[in-house]
């Protein structure tokens with residue numbers, strides 16, 4: 001993908017990996033639009049980076065996704081890059097009282113929202129690039145986040161399919177596969193021991209410059225190349 005002069009929507013661009021992407025794409029000379037549920041978080045980013053454009057919405061809801069798309073179509077119909085980054089991770093057990101309720105929300109945000117947004121944003125003639133954020137847990141599940149891990153396997157599989165089908169329309173589809181990184185995903189503190197987002201972003205941008213369409217880092221780079229036996233060993237280590 002060309003790395004400057006794009007107009008890019010980054011869902012969940014106000015924090016964590018999304019914020020790292022926002023900062024870097026702004027520095028590279030792009031117009032960046034970010035969205036999320038927390039207006040105060042978006043306002044803080046806007047205060048630091050006045051050029052950033054913000055939109056508050058809840059992507060769990062079909063109405064939230066429609067509102068985002070209608071606003072982009074009306075105000076930014078030259079948008080050419082969609083980055084499906086927003087996601088949630090829930091530490092749940094299938095026997096928990098609120099398991100099904102939590103699972104539905106996780107599936108709506110991690111799967112339904114990116115699929116719906118892709119369907120909608122393909123209607124923009126300007127669209128050239130879609131980036132979907134999956135996870136190293138798409139290769140090997142962490143059993144404490146069983147629905148999350150499965151949503152990311154879904155996104156890996158779906159992204160691989162549309163990489164092929166959308167090539168016919170000259171739309172590039174890229175899968176970004178972060179390993180565990182230090183963000184607030186799943187709740188504050190859970191990811192403190194992991195590498196900083198900045199190291200991941202540096203590596204991702206180098207891979208984008210190289211024209212790669214499966215972007216990995218650290219543990220996810222290892223898992224992308226691992227044999228079935230290696231993956232079984234990782235599973236055993238991660239889930240003692």
Ligand SMILES: NC(=O)c1ccc[n+]([C@@H]2O[C@H](COP(=O)([O-])OP(=O)(O)OC[C@H]3O[C@@H](n4cnc5c(N)ncnc54)[C@H](OP(=O)(O)O)[C@@H]3O)[C@@H](O)[C@H]2O)c1
Nearest residue numbers: 012016017036037038059060086087135178180181183185
């Ligand atoms: N950090 C890791 O270890 C890691 C590893 C692999 C993959 N990932 C993936 O990377 C992506 C970004 O996660 P992160 O680590 O940067 O965590 P994060 O800081 O919690 O970021 C998640 C972002 O998604 C937004 N979001 C969540 N639900 C939303 C909703 N219903 N509507 C609109 N926006 C919503 C959040 O904003 P609001 O809360 O304001 O809505 C937030 O900005 C996720 O897809 C995650 O699965 C992360």
